[in-house]
Amino acid sequence: MAIILGFVLAVVGFTLGTGVLGGIRVSMGLEYWSTDLSWTIGYPFALLGWLAGVGGWKYWATEWFGGTAAQTPKGVKRYFEWNMDHKVIGVQYGVTFVALLLLSGLAAMGIRYELMQPGMQLFTQDQYNAVMSFHGIGMVAVAVAIMLGAFGNYVVPIMIGAHDMAFPRVNALSYWLVPPVAIMLVIAVIMGGWDTGWTAYPPLSVLNKSGQVLFNLAVITFGLVSILGGINFIVTIVYERAPGMTWGRLPIFVWGAFAGSLIAFFFTQGFAAGLIMILLDRVANTSFFHAAEGGSPILYEHVFWFYSHPAVYVMVLPAFGAVLEVLSHMSRKPLYAYKWVVGAMLGIVALSGVVWAHHMFTSGMEDYLHAPFLVLTEMISIPTGIIFLAAIGTIWAGRLWMRTPMLFALAFIFNFTVGGLTGIYLADVPTDIHLHDTYFVVAHFHYTIMGGEIFALFAALYYWFPKMTGREFNETLGKIHFWLMFIGFQLVFIPMFQVGVKGMNRRVADYPDAYADFNRFISISGFVLGSSFIFFTANMILSWVKGRRAAANPWHATTLEWQVSSPPPEHNFEGTPVIESGPYEYGVPGAPKHAHIGPASAEHA
Amino acid sequence: MSTLNSAAEQVAQRRGLMVFLALAVLTVIEYIVAVSLDSVPVLVALLAVAAGAKCWAITVYFMHVSKLWRGEEAH
Amino acid sequence: MSRHVMIVGVLWVFFTALALAGAAAMNPFPTVGAEEAEFSDHAFRIMTFMGAPVFGFVIAALVYNIARFRSSGQPSEDGPPFKGGGMIPRAWLGVTTALAVVVMIYPGLTGLAEMRSDRSYDLEVNVTGYRWSWSAQYPDGEFTSNEIVLPKDQRVRFNVTAPAGDVLHSFWVPAFRLKIDAVPGQTNYLWITPTELGDGANDAAFRVQCAELCGLNHAGMRMNVRVVEPDEFEAWVAEKAGN
């Protein structure tokens, strides 16, 4: 119901916004409708209407104007409208972004079908560019948001002994900004798409079809999601920790979420700034990127990568946290070199803001920028190395319980090693000048983002599935999913390194015949990889509906989220959580239990 | 203008006035420097210093940035 | 414990050798068509050579621990409580830092310096990228051509640009291993000395390929490249200029 009301108010808002604009334009002797400008003006009104409709007014904003906020409903219904419980929001994020993951994955299957042989088969070149661009931004959105959105929201507050996030209403707001992003991207594709990939480089993005405007508006909104979420995590982790939960006792996933949030809240503005400049160039006649007037397309690349390189750490830092979390609990060993890992994560945060121009070695930017960005970029391998030390040290001589989440976590180590090492070729100018914008790059970032973050995502998903749904997942289906995905993944992306070096460039609908054999092999492997998601989806649906009831602590893990029922009670804890030692005291003689739930105190009653 | 309630408020309000006067003086200096100087690097440096000082005064005295780490004062 | 370390050590050597053999067997490079290509491939090989032991170590540790310490059922006890203080993290940090510094300096910074060292040229070609085609202009002969013909062993400078009002393109010839963006309103330069005869008609490495997404026909934005003997080049220039 709330969603329908949201749609109606969005349409009303859009009509109102474009109507006022149209009225002004007509009175100035112009046409009523101007696609770029009308969308730009109408969209914010549509967004406000949508937010008000899905519950933002009823449960929040009415208070500002002297009204009384209503109580949110209970039961299944609460998942379909504005809700402030971080656990509900975590599930909402999880389901939404898994759906987007599958949709963008389907786009990838289309891409691989088209590239199976030279020439055009499935798509026209225009359609190919639209599908490829949708795959890009869809997957980037999933990668940025799913780890923090789904698992950050669900488990971080419980892990630190909090009853909710610091700003539950902002949390609800940031989730409900997500559906408009997805809807706008889909409308953009229906309107003919945009052909600039997810990077939206001008001048092409200033000159192309109006789908670009919808893309820009959607992604600016998505940036807001990321910023609000990031702020919420930082404040929650700073101020909502339970008594005894010192900074040195935070589970490593919380540190990962904290570090990722630090980047998200500060750097995301770079992408927004770049996209706003494109919009201004399109609708307000400015010249940010018009060479003839003194503007420069290279400005966009600087502004864009100022965010978009740190963005990969927004994706990967929480992933590091989740993987190390799973490795420690499922090896039944303390996390190796905990303090070093925390230092490494913060080191990555610090370095992430000063490496962006390694994406621009071939852009024609000033020569003197090459050397410093080469050096700074390669410095990132030092803190990243510490993460590997921790991963290996943690499994070393442990008791490795080879369940599905553990398999994904171990695969992460393998994939990220390949991704990390191949990154050095791209940081190094003499090789990057050749490899930039080839399939080598495609393979590299899929090894870090998909082989890294998405594998970590599945480790986290299987690991916390019993907690979030109260059901056990099917282990056999989980293992089939893992092996198909792992093997398919290697067979897709290893050959891509080679075809890239050989001379195949990225984002192409067609290629010279010389690369046909490689591409046929990659495409067939791609379908194997894609098929693994059938088993995943089946597993999720079947297990959620009729899986066995999960115990409170099926993994016998130490951290706080496993000390409460599955799923947790409404305010997370029946009593007061008490933290008495570090989170990973496996096998440490005489160590007190990490946490237990004490009797309810008056403070939280 | 309505009267001020307490001695504490008077102290605080007087401090605000002092900060405002300092900001106003800095702004006037900025303007004079800008119309009278020809060297761009020197001008940029001076303006950066002046703007930095104004930013510092506003964040510290008007926005109470220190309450971020010192907590709320009790009354 | 030392037995585990020893076995991992053996596996490390094994996987490193395997990685190196695999890299050697793949011979990933396209045709080497210029001095610059040898230079880039050399840097590539150096990094593969240095990366192989790192890769080998991680895989050795991973494989050994999975093989030796796996448990299909729920483990009945905790593992040994190593918390990772003391010398190991420090040593690790030292080694990874040293490796990073080495890669930064060689082939990184030294390579960068060498790439920039020679900016002389015998021949100049103006290259312009349009949506969606390339054009090459030979200033000496003052003619334009829709293929690039270069004399072997002569140093050429490409002046790469795109007209104001067009979009970004990128000038890339895989056989030469160099690329530079064609930016509207800005001219960027590439220096290349072709060392091998070649023709895009029978080797895809000898093609100009746009490497920056530029819209509809980005994939098809190619131009043929031919490297010929100097006298043949002179003849070609004379013929083109005569028309």
Added chain:
Amino acid sequence: MAATATLPHGREVDSSHAARRVRINRLGLWLFLASDGALFALFAASRFYIAGTAISPHLNQLLGLGITSLLLLSSFTAYRAETAFTHGNTSHGRMMLLATVLMGLMFFGGVVYEWSIAEFSPSEAYGTAFFSMTGMHAFHVVTGVFFLLLMWARSGDGKFTGGTNAWPIAAAVIYWHFVDVVWVFFYPTLYLLK
């Protein structure tokens, strides 16, 4: 009423639930401002990238100085408002809120007037910087005015008076100061260079 704790320096700090909540909100607000500030900073940096330090000779310098002074004065009245509310002086606080709103609107009017008389277009390099930066800033001025008006309308019954109760006022005022801080940098960037 309020629980207090004494720090080593002998300074008393409010540790009540309400004070805790204010502390949380305060950090959230500052993080938001830092993030927003990054956006402004990127636009300011872009100004130098595309137009160097050049300014248009057609700028009305006196108008620039005038609206700058106006915004600075409004920051002062905003400070007076917040201080009055925290010390329980609602009526003076509300008056100062109104004064701030008024000056904010006048500033906005000044920007609109300046846009209407500008003899340079947004398609020039400097014009691109000028119109985009002042436009973004003016948008923040309008939202700030909205928050201040909301606070004025809701503060009549005295529920924002004293200590932690005054947080909503303080939040709106901090936001207003932030808008002024942005202008502290934008004014020399856009008007005073050569």
